[in-house]
Amino acid sequence: MTAPRKTPIWKEISRALRADIAEKIYTEGDKLPTEAELAARFGVNRHTVRHALKSLIEDGLLRSRRGAGVYVTAAPTDYPIGRRVRFHQNVLAGGQTPQKRILHIDHRPASDGEAQALKLPLRAPLVVYHGISLADDHPIALFSSHFPAELLPGMADALRETSGVTEALKRCGVSDYTRISTRISARIATATQANHLHTQEGAALIYTTGVNVDPDGTPVEFGQTWFAADRVTLTFDSPD
Amino acid sequence: MTAPRKTPIWKEISRALRADIAEKIYTEGDKLPTEAELAARFGVNRHTVRHALKSLIEDGLLRSRRGAGVYVTAAPTDYPIGRRVRFHQNVLAGGQTPQKRILHIDHRPASDGEAQALKLPLRAPLVVYHGISLADDHPIALFSSHFPAELLPGMADALRETSGVTEALKRCGVSDYTRISTRISARIATATQANHLHTQEGAALIYTTGVNVDPDGTPVEFGQTWFAADRVTLTFDSPD
Incomplete structure (x- = not known):
């Protein structure tokens, strides 16, 4: 069995955003709130938000448009x-x-x-x-x-x-x-x-x-x- | 959002046994391994195993027969x-x-x-x-x-x-x-x-x-x- 482990905050944020996308709160083509807004929502700093967004971009759920923000690429x-x-x-x-x-x-x-x-x-x-x-x-x-x-x-x-x-x-x-x-x-x-x-x-x-x-x-x-x-x-x- | 938290070992064991029942590795009427065997399987003491079994008994997945061990009550x-x-x-x-x-x-x-x-x-x-x-x-x-x-x-x-x-x-x-x-x-x-x-x-x-x-x-x-x-x-x- 695996040992109990602490989930890093960025993973919790990434999981919450995944759930929002799965629930179609954000759907394909939607612009996500800014890093500052997400930092306020989750009560963390922008560095942590950026880490969460980066993991979702790598997984293909989000896409970053230079200077224009982060967009949802895929609905289920x-x-x-x-x-x-x-x-x-x-x-x-x-x-x-x-x-x-x-x-x-x-x-x-x-x-x-x-x-x-x-x-x-x-x-x-x-x-x-x-x-x-x-x-x-x-x-x-x-x-x-x-x-x-x-x-x-x-x-x-x-x-x-x-x-x-x-x-x-x-x-x-x-x-x-x-x-x-x-x-x-x-x-x-x-x-x-x-x-x-x-x-x-x-x-x-x-x-x-x-x-x-x-x-x-x-x-x-x-x-x-x-x-x-x-x-x-x-x-x-x-x-x- | 919820704060990250440590999962107690007995919950991990309880989760593993739930999965075994869901996968029908143990099905209705089966006797579970003894506390000693489960303690060996999960590398914990019997007290921890007992705690996990108790939670599954309370949830109706297992039933304890006095002196005879613990049995699976319900398959999905x-x-x-x-x-x-x-x-x-x-x-x-x-x-x-x-x-x-x-x-x-x-x-x-x-x-x-x-x-x-x-x-x-x-x-x-x-x-x-x-x-x-x-x-x-x-x-x-x-x-x-x-x-x-x-x-x-x-x-x-x-x-x-x-x-x-x-x-x-x-x-x-x-x-x-x-x-x-x-x-x-x-x-x-x-x-x-x-x-x-x-x-x-x-x-x-x-x-x-x-x-x-x-x-x-x-x-x-x-x-x-x-x-x-x-x-x-x-x-x-x-x-x-």
Whole structure:
């Protein structure tokens, strides 16, 4: 376990401003209050405010315009969940450029929960793809995707070559897939997750798990995703 | 803003055990490791472990059986989201007894976002119901429900008498309603929210907003809900 630690004031300010942006109190294109105004709001000096703003600029939430102040660059991106969940299309539909970055690709036996989700025998071999999803070069989510290795020979290589799940499945003969169920919870970011997501330890993450099946109803993917809650809002429109 | 503070070790342990229960590493009916084993796992003394367990027992996640150890009482309750979202039925379906507790009921003008969600003129009068949702006497969510006051005369009194949204809407002539959209994010609990939810400041909350409409498509409720992520998992099954 991690030792208790004191949160520096600039991090608290940065967290409060992130929450304001997530709540759309400040939305895309808005000018933030001046450093002097923020210093008054938080009861700190301008140096501390500048430190907080710098961290948000580095994370792509704010942009500094020389002599004109600091502007909000990004409101949380809407991310529709439903029968056809496609990272690539979802991010494109939000007007951003999608990209996946491979962290590592494992071969290992399924845990009980993974085997159950994929309707596999206990300890069946899996290919597990750990990676980062980016929109316009900024990380928006971490994911672990679990594939049945025996059903999908060559999947690990296909993932290494394409980095995209849809394309890799296609190379393994799965031309289409649909989401049969999604479970949604929330987590707080660990230090490692925060580091990958360019956010802070203890930040709010949306945690989802889901199963995708091929047109015959055979599970082809069990996925876990941790979305940075200040960058993504899941949306669900009820069908008529 | 809150001052930075040191998290006591027992709270860190309690948080780690909550996460284990949320991840279903320990599920309903499981016996936890002994105090001695937990003390070894976390590198602390048994007194500290006992303090952490006591807080989880008070919150209803664990139960102590005299001389037999500590058992997990509750796995996160599944909470389906879809076209017909009903707190009462959802909790009953999970085998638990639902209850709503009124915190306070306000009359106030709509904010821009609230007016937009309810398709009302700017600053239209609202009835706002702040409350706590409980399952088997344990708090599982905080909510703020916003109703158009002019469309629903008598709504505040109906809520005070029934404490349930479905029943109060019925008394105001809305015999049925459906959810047209749900947005889902995550937040970390403030001190006040943690207090109401019997959890810890900084704990993960699932944050949802949604709009309900009457059979004519007129918005009758804009709701915000903060679910304790260690007690509720939102589920979404794709329609065929």
